[in-house]
Amino acid sequence: MKIPNINCKIEMFCTINPSESLDKIEKAISNIFPYSIINNNNFSISAQSKELRSLEKIYQSIHNNKSQKNYLRSLEDNLEDNSTWFYLNKQAAFVDQIAICEESNESPLGPIKVILTSSNIDGIIDWMIFD
Numbered sequence: 299m300k301i302p303n304i305n306c307k308i309e310m311f312c313t314i315n316p317s318e319s320l321d322k323i324e325k326a327i328s329n330i331f332p333y334s335i336i337n338n339n340n341f342s343i344s345a346q347s348k349e350l351r352s353l354e355k356i357y358q359s360i361h362n363n364k365s366q367k368n369y370l371r372s373l374e375d376n377l378e379d380n381s382t383w384f385y386l387n388k389q390a391a392f393v394d395q396i397a398i399c400e401e402s403n404e405s406p407l408g409p410i411k412v413i414l415t416s417s418n419i420d421g422i423i424d425w426m427i428f429d
Contacts, residue, residue: 301350306416310345313408326391359396366427385409
């Protein structure tokens with residue numbers, strides 16, 4: 299896998315439910331996005347990265363599981379100007395697995411929302427799906 303040299307901003311957000319452990323949510327985020335900076339308050343957690351390598355595990359999952367169509371549909375449906383987004387299952391992320399959600403309610407405790415922003419958003423989508 300060759301990571302293209304494209305400037306981007308990757309943001310991840312998810313809510314923290316009263317029944318959830320902050321440590322476990324942070325672990326879920328760091329499992330999937332190892333090169334991100336994680337911030338939290340008592341109700342939500344966010345992470346940011348400016349490195350495409352933060353998407354390495356998602357890229358590998360897309361290609362290993364042949365789930366290009368699912369991701370492409372989400373990325374294209376949610377594309378607006380220079381930004382797009384998709385949901386990941388929070389419980390799957392905790393056990394170091396990647397599972398895309400087409401709707402937020404597919405993840406019982408709420409999903410992780412991943413937002414990609416770049417002046418070359420099409421290049422990022424092409425790399426993630428077709429490379």
